[in-house]
Amino acid sequence: MSCPNSENMEKKDRLIFVSNDDGYQARGFAAAIEVAREFGEVIAVAPLTPQSGRSQAVTMNEPLFLELQHQEQGLQIYSFSGTPVDCVKVAFDHLLGDRKVDLVVSGINHGSNAGINVLYSGTMGAAIEGSFYDCPAIGLSLTDHSPDADFLATKHYARQIISSVLENPAEGRLCLNVNVPDIDPMDIKGVRICRQCRGIWREEFYPHENPQGRRYFWLSGAFDNYEPDCEQTDEWALANGYVAVVPVQIDMTAYDKIPYLERILK
Amino acid sequence: MSCPNSENMEKKDRLIFVSNDDGYQARGFAAAIEVAREFGEVIAVAPLTPQSGRSQAVTMNEPLFLELQHQEQGLQIYSFSGTPVDCVKVAFDHLLGDRKVDLVVSGINHGSNAGINVLYSGTMGAAIEGSFYDCPAIGLSLTDHSPDADFLATKHYARQIISSVLENPAEGRLCLNVNVPDIDPMDIKGVRICRQCRGIWREEFYPHENPQGRRYFWLSGAFDNYEPDCEQTDEWALANGYVAVVPVQIDMTAYDKIPYLERILK
Numbered sequence: 319m320s321c322p323n324s325e326n327m328e329k330k331d332r333l334i335f336v337s338n339d340d341g342y343q344a345r346g347f348a349a350a351i352e353v354a355r356e357f358g359e360v361i362a363v364a365p366l367t368p369q370s371g372r373s374q375a376v377t378m379n380e381p382l383f384l385e386l387q388h389q390e391q392g393l394q395i396y397s398f399s400g401t402p403v404d405c406v407k408v409a410f411d412h413l414l415g416d417r418k419v420d421l422v423v424s425g426i427n428h429g430s431n432a433g434i435n436v437l438y439s440g441t442m443g444a445a446i447e448g449s450f451y452d453c454p455a456i457g458l459s460l461t462d463h464s465p466d467a468d469f470l471a472t473k474h475y476a477r478q479i480i481s482s483v484l485e486n487p488a489e490g491r492l493c494l495n496v497n498v499p500d501i502d503p504m505d506i507k508g509v510r511i512c513r514q515c516r517g518i519w520r521e522e523f524y525p526h527e528n529p530q531g532r533r534y535f536w537l538s539g540a541f542d543n544y545e546p547d548c549e550q551t552d553e554w555a556l557a558n559g560y561v562a563v564v565p566v567q568i569d570m571t572a573y574d575k576i577p578y579l580e581r582i583l584k
Numbered sequence: 585m586s587c588p589n590s591e592n593m594e595k596k597d598r599l600i601f602v603s604n605d606d607g608y609q610a611r612g613f614a615a616a617i618e619v620a621r622e623f624g625e626v627i628a629v630a631p632l633t634p635q636s637g638r639s640q641a642v643t644m645n646e647p648l649f650l651e652l653q654h655q656e657q658g659l660q661i662y663s664f665s666g667t668p669v670d671c672v673k674v675a676f677d678h679l680l681g682d683r684k685v686d687l688v689v690s691g692i693n694h695g696s697n698a699g700i701n702v703l704y705s706g707t708m709g710a711a712i713e714g715s716f717y718d719c720p721a722i723g724l725s726l727t728d729h730s731p732d733a734d735f736l737a738t739k740h741y742a743r744q745i746i747s748s749v750l751e752n753p754a755e756g757r758l759c760l761n762v763n764v765p766d767i768d769p770m771d772i773k774g775v776r777i778c779r780q781c782r783g784i785w786r787e788e789f790y791p792h793e794n795p796q797g798r799r800y801f802w803l804s805g806a807f808d809n810y811e812p813d814c815e816q817t818d819e820w821a822l823a824n825g826y827v828a829v830v831p832v833q834i835d836m837t838a839y840d841k842i843p844y845l846e847r848i849l850k
Contacts, residue, residue, distance in 0.1 A: 373639035374703045381792070381800040400803075403704075408801065411787040436836050437640045437712070438669075446703070450784040479849065486848040492841065511845045513837040518716040521677040526647070534647035535674065537666075563849065565841035570702050571779040575758065575831035579777045582752040583745065583829065 332358025332420045332484075335448065337405045339369045339427065339440025342387055342397040346426035349469035350458060351393070353476045354423050357484065359392045361414065363405040365440075366397040370429070372440035374447065375401045384408060402444035410451045421484065422448030425458035426472050428465065432497045432552040432562055433515040433541060442495055446568060449493035454483050457493070457566075461556060462500035471503035475561045479509070493566040499556045510560035515551035516544040598624025598686045598750075601675055601714065605635045605668040605693065605706025608653055608661060612692035615735040616724060617659070619742045620689050623750065625658045627680065629671040631706075632663040636695070638706035640713065641667045650674060668710035676717045687750065688714030691724030692738050694731065698763045698818040698828055699781040699807060708761055712834060715759035720749050723759070723832075727822060728766035737769035741827045745775070759832040765822045776826035781817035782810040 334354040338347045342364035354360045366383070377400040388395040396413070398405045402424070410419070427441040436442050445457035456479060460472045475498055483492065495514075499506065521539035528534060543553055552562035600620040604613045608630035620626045632649070643666040654661040662679070664671045668690070676685070693707040702708045711723035722745060726738045741764055749758065761780075765772065787805035794800060809819055818828035 368645065371642040371644050373641040373709070375639040375641045375706075376637040376704050376803065378637050378803055379634065381794075381802060383798060383800050404803065407785075407787045407803065407805075408789055411805075412789040412801070434834070437834060438642050443639070482848045486844075488841065488844050493838070494845075495836075509849050511842055511849060513839070513842075514835055516835075519673075521673045523674055523678040528647075532649060534649050535678070536647060537642065537644055537670065537673065539673075539677075563845060564836075565838035565845060566836045567838035567841075568700070568703060568836075569780055569782075570761075570830075570832045570834075572759070572831035572833035573779070575754065575833075576777055576779075578752075578754050579760075579829060579831060582748045583775050583777060 329358050333417055334358045334360050334421045334423060335409055335419045336360055336362035336423045337402055337444040338364050338425050339372060339402045339444065341365050341368045342395060344428065345465065346428050346460070346467070346469060349473055350423050350426045351395070353473050353480065355393060356477065357480055358420060361394045361409065363396040363398050363409045363413065365402060365405060366399045369401050369440045371438050372401045372443060373438050374403055374443040376407070377401055377404050382408070402440040403447045406444050406447040419451060419453045421453055421480065422455035423458065424448065424455065426469055427459035428467055429459065429463040430461040430497055430556065431457060431459040431495060432556055434518055436495055436514060436566060442566065445493055446566060449491050454488060454492040456480065456483065457495050459497045460500060461497060471506055472498040474503070475509060479563065495564040495566050497552060497556055497562045499559060501559060505559055506561060507559045508561065509563055510555040512552040512555050512562045512564050513550050514564055515553035517542050595624050599683055600624045600626050600687045600689060601685045602626055602628035602689045603668055603671045603710040604630045604691050605638060605710065607631050607634045608663040610694065611731060612694050612726070612733070612735060615739055616689050616692045617661070619739050619746065621659060622743065623746055624686060627660045627675065629662040629664050629675045629679065631668060631671060632665045635667050635706045637704050638667045638709060639704050640669055640709040643667055643670050648674070668706040669713045672710050672713040685717060685719045687719055687746065688721035689724065690714065690721065692735055693725035694733055695725065695729040696727040696763055696822065697723060697725040697761060698822055700784055702761055702780060702832060708832065711759055712832060715757050720754060720758040722746060722749065723761050725763045726766060727763060737772055738764040740769070741775060745829065761830040761832050763818060763822055763828045765825060767825060771825055772827060773825045774827065775829055776821040778818040778821050778828045778830050779816050780830055781819035783808050
């Protein structure tokens with residue numbers, strides 16, 4: 319589980335930025351920082367409060383408070399009162415000045431970000447935003463929502479993936495969505511490169527009434543997997559004991575729909 | 585500017601769902617409803633408060649209040665105290681029951697959602713979410729942030745695009761990101777099918793101090809266009825007097841990075 323020698327040699331020169339969406343006090347955030355520190359100096363900015371499901375949201379109409387929460391040799395941890403993406407922006411466009419970042423790590427999220435969750439996830443929002451700044455970005459998630467989730471296996475595979483990415487730089491922008499199944503670490507079969515599974519959330523709205531008689535709703539739902547038997551997907555990988563790694567892009571253009579539009583709109 | 589006869593004949597049978605991210609009181613929302621009503625019955629759910637930049641965010645940890653704000657023949661307008669995506673979810677998974685929706689319209693946004701804005705936009709968050717429910721979805725934006733923006737041209741092109749989409753149903757999921765330039769309506773050169781422009785926001789954080797001496801920041805920034813001269817992009821179309829139409833997909837997989845990952849992680 320230790321990094322290769324070539325990595326240790328360069329560790330002192332590296333700067334790793336860490337963020338998450340569960341907030342700076344989450345255990346998964348501490349686990350991500352622990353791993354990141356093995357690869358270099360760490361500066362971390364995470365939301366002041368939990369921001370699950372915040373997607374790529376930015377805060378334009380509220381003032382945002384930045385606070386240094388912890389400092390020791392090779393580590394600074396800040397809280398920021400905005401979204402995960404706000405945390406990345408304030409780090410890269412203010413806090414870090416001209417310092418070059420070698421890697422962005424977001425997480426470790428308490429809960430899956432596989433499939434369509436990549437669109438809703440604050441963890442992946444921060445990772446995607448981080449990848450805009452000319453450094454590789456890795457979002458890490460464990461499919462266990464509980465606050466006392468066991469991050470042992472996630473840390474192990476995070477080390478392996480981070481090490482591989484740092485040793486073999488990709489050409490162009492790189493952003494990875496890494497999800498680890500919540501099973502006995504010894505039963506995990508390894509890493510599988512996947513694509514995003516097709517399917518959507520179907521929600522249920524639980525109605526209640528407040529003491530004044532106003533009706534309100536809690537959002538809840540279940541993932542409807544459109545291709546449960548497809549071995550190429552991240553959901554299949556997780557269901558079958560693999561760590562799912564999906565490379566993430568940011569061009570939302572549906573190129574296959576352009577001929578149709580050229581036909582009907584011209 | 586009227587719809588074709590074939591459209592009017594079927595109008596009584598159609599149901600159009602309308603949402604936005606500027607909130608149910610925004611003038612752009614009224615403009616979108618005005619256009620949508622020409623095509624059928626309208627049920628609209630929009631955020632209670634402005635939700636610009638909320639992306640695909642969902643609200644999982646707060647109760648959400650749904651309120652009927654206005655009702656007349658063929659029109660119901662609700663406010664919902666969550667994000668734009670929450671509005672779509674409560675409509676399709678609760679309010680509408682088994683009713684079939686023929687079209688989702690989101691907007692008209694006060695401000696551009698071209699280029700990378702598609703990732704941050706609450707307007708496009710609602711449109712993308714709407715497209716999950718087996719009906720075409722169209723996000724409409726005017727590149728003018730002012731509350732008293734002139735929506736004349738946007739309404740005109742919205743009618744044209746909605747009419748074309750309803751008359752010529754696409755195969756599979758369809759979501760359009762439509763942006764209209766803020767120029768004299770008579771100077772607009774027409775509709776242009778585009779792809780999402782490459783480029784990102786570079787932010788500036790304006791620091792201030794509150795009366796207690798705590799430092800806070802306001803987020804502000806400018807779009808850094810990586811390809812200002814590329815005629816295929818939505819930003820080029822807008823800068824050159826066209827209405828930009830980009831079809832939007834939801835598979836975030838960076839397929840071109842899979843061979844690299846197979847090489848370094850196996």
